[in-house]
Amino acid sequence: MANVPKIGKAIYKGPSIVKEILYGIALGIAVGGLWKMHHWNNQRRTKEFYDLLEKGEISVVAEDE
Structure with missing residues (x-):
């Protein structure tokens, strides 16, 4: 048992x-x-929203039916 x-x-x-x-x-x-990256994504979405709003493609006013 010595080994x-x-x-x-x-x-x-x-x-x-x-x-x-x-x-x-x-x-x-x-x-x-x-x-x-989360903040860049929010910034991109906000910029796209305002670009579409400026072009008149979308509106924030509800249309009367």
């Missing part, structure tokens, strides 16, 4: 500060990009 390998115990070292910062930065950039 039996010793099994090391897993030692918890705690969170890696550098890893946590990098994860936070990556998550912030990803969520910020999605938020920015």
Whole structure:
């Protein structure tokens, strides 16, 4: 039994500060990009609405029947 390998115990070292910062930065950039795309989409829709309104293709006044 002298050749039996010793099994090391897993030692918890705690969170890696550098890893946590990098994860936070990556998550912030990803969520910020999605938020920015959402706002660009709203801006595009608003611009299209006012362009159509200016051309007279749509109206915000309800037509009488």
